[in-house]
Amino acid sequence: MSTSFGELVEGTSVLITCGPGGVGKTTTAAAIAAEVARRSDRRVLVLTIDPARRLADALGLDGIGNDERRVAPEVLAAGGPAPLGRLEVAMLDTKQSWDALVRRHAQDAATAQKILENPLYQNITGRFIQSHDYIAMERLYELHRSGRYDLIVVDTPPTRNALDFLDAPERLADFFSSRLLRWLIAPYRSKVFNLASKPFTQVADKILGAQFLADIAEFFIALQSMYGGFVERAQAVSALVRSDEVTFCVVSSLETTPAREAEFFAAELTKRHLNLGAVVFNKVLPDVLTHPDAELAARMLTSKGEELASNLDEDEKLAARVLHEVGTSFVDFAQVARTERRIRQGFHLVCDLVCSVPYFDGDVADLEGLARLSKALFDHET
Numbered sequence: 001m002s003t004s005f006g007e008l009v010e011g012t013s014v015l016i017t018c019g020p021g022g023v024g025k026t027t028t029a030a031a032i033a034a035e036v037a038r039r040s041d042r043r044v045l046v047l048t049i050d051p052a053r054r055l056a057d058a059l060g061l062d063g064i065g066n067d068e069r070r071v072a073p074e075v076l077a078a079g080g081p082a083p084l085g086r087l088e089v090a091m092l093d094t095k096q097s098w099d100a101l102v103r104r105h106a107q108d109a110a111t112a113q114k115i116l117e118n119p120l121y122q123n124i125t126g127r128f129i130q131s132h133d134y135i136a137m138e139r140l141y142e143l144h145r146s147g148r149y150d151l152i153v154v155d156t157p158p159t160r161n162a163l164d165f166l167d168a169p170e171r172l173a174d175f176f177s178s179r180l181l182r183w184l185i186a187p188y189r190s191k192v193f194n195l196a197s198k199p200f201t202q203v204a205d206k207i208l209g210a211q212f213l214a215d216i217a218e219f220f221i222a223l224q225s226m227y228g229g230f231v232e233r234a235q236a237v238s239a240l241v242r243s244d245e246v247t248f249c250v251v252s253s254l255e256t257t258p259a260r261e262a263e264f265f266a267a268e269l270t271k272r273h274l275n276l277g278a279v280v281f282n283k284v285l286p287d288v289l290t291h292p293d294a295e296l297a298a299r300m301l302t303s304k305g306e307e308l309a310s311n312l313d314e315d316e317k318l319a320a321r322v323l324h325e326v327g328t329s330f331v332d333f334a335q336v337a338r339t340e341r342r343i344r345q346g347f348h349l350v351c352d353l354v355c356s357v358p359y360f361d362g363d364v365a366d367l368e369g370l371a372r373l374s375k376a377l378f379d380h381e382t
C-alpha cells in the first residue's frame with residue numbers, strides 16, 4: 001500500500017477515479033494526469049467523461065473528441081518548468097465508441113452496416129445494456145492494450161450506482177447469453193415458427209406493427225452473431241480491471257451522503273479484491289477552522305462582540321453585530337469541519353492513503369487550477 005500519491009502513481013499503469021456524482025472525479029483525474037506528465041517522463045493519457053466546457057477549453061482543445069489529443073507542453077507547464085513527460089486527453093463519445101465496437105466484432109462489413117443502420121440501434125445501446133459504463137471499460141482496455149501510454153487515468157461516468165461500471169462487462173456478457181434475447185429472436189431465426197412464442201408475437205405484431213418486431217429481431221440476430229467476440233472481450237476487460245496494473249482512487253466530498261456512498265464503494269472494491277489505492281476528499285473545509293485558538297477567538301467575538309466594538313470608532317451597534325456574525329459563522333463552520341475530520345479519519349481503516357483537497361474559491365477550470373489541486377494531493381504524506 002502506498003503512503004503518498006507520488007508513490008501510488010509510480011507503481012500503477014491505470015488509475016480509475018470513481019465515486020459519487022458531482023464531487024470532482026473529472027477534475028481530479030485531469031489534475032493527477034497533468035501532474036504525472038509534468039514531473040516524470042511518462043506518456044500519460046486522461047480519458048475523461050463529459051468534462052466541463054471550460055476545462056476542455058483550458059486543456060487547449062477545441063472540443064475533445066473520441067480521439068486522443070496532445071496537450072501543448074507550454075499549456076501543461078501551467079507557468080512552471082517544462083514538463084518531463086507528455087499528456088494526451090480524450091473524451092468518451094459513447095456513440096462513436098459503440099460504432100467502432102460493432103465494426104470490430106461484426107463478422108463482415110455488411111453485417112456491421114446492417115446493425116448500425118437499424119433504427120433500434122441507438123436506442124438499444126443507450127438503454128438496454130448500460131452502454132456508457134461498458135464502453136468506458138472497453139475503451140480503457142483498447143487504449144491499455146495499444147501500449148502507447150505508461151499511465152492511463154480514467155474518469156468514470158456519473159452513474160446512479162457507483163458500482164454499475166464495475167459490473168458492466170459481466171452484465172453485457174450475461175445479456176448476450178440471456179434467455180430473453182434467445183426468446184425474442186427465436187421465432188424469426190427458425191423457419192419452423194416457435195409455437196411457444198407465437199401468441200405473444202401475434203399480439204405484439206398487432207399492437208406494435210410487424211415491422212417493429214422484425215426490426216428488433218433483425219437487430220438482435222445481427223448482434224448475436226457477435227456474441228463470441230463480445231463476451232470474450234468483456235471477460236478480458238474484467239480481467240484487466242482486476243489485475244495489479246489497475247488502481248482505484250475513490251473521490252468524494254465529506255458531506256454525509258456522498259461520504260456514505262464513498263464508504264460503501266471502498267468496501268465493495270475491497271470485497272471484490274480490487275486495488276483501492278487512495279481515497280481523495282475534495283472540497284474539504286480548511287484545517288485552520290478546527291484550530292483551538294481560532295475557535296477560542298471566534299467564541300470571544302460572539303460573547304464579547306459589544307465590548308470589543310466599543311473600542312472601534314465605527315457605529316458601535318453595527319460593529320458589534322458584524323463581529324457577532326463573524327464569530328458565529330466561524331463556530332458553525334468549525335463544527336462542520338470537525339465532523340468532516342471525524343468522517344475522514346474513519347477512512348484510514350479502509351485505505352492507507354487518504355488525502356484532502358480544499359474547497360477553492362471558484363471552479364477548477366484551467367491548468368493552474370489543476371496544478372493547485374494536484375499539489376494538495378502530491379504534497380500529502382501520511
Ligand SMILES: Nc1ncnc2c1ncn2[C@@H]1O[C@H](COP(=O)(O)OP(=O)(O)OP(=O)(O)O)[C@@H](O)[C@H]1O
Binds near residue numbers: 022156282359362
Ligand atoms: N476543490 C475544488 N474547489 C472548488 N471547485 C471544485 C473543486 N473540485 C472540483 N470543483 C468544481 O466542481 C465541479 C464538479 O467537478 P467535476 O466535474 O470534476 O465533478 P464530477 O465528480 O466529475 O461530476 P460528475 O459526477 O457529474 O461527472 C466543477 O465545476 C469543478 O470545477
Ligand SMILES: [Mg+2]
Binds near residue numbers: 025026027049155158
Ligand atoms: Mg465527471
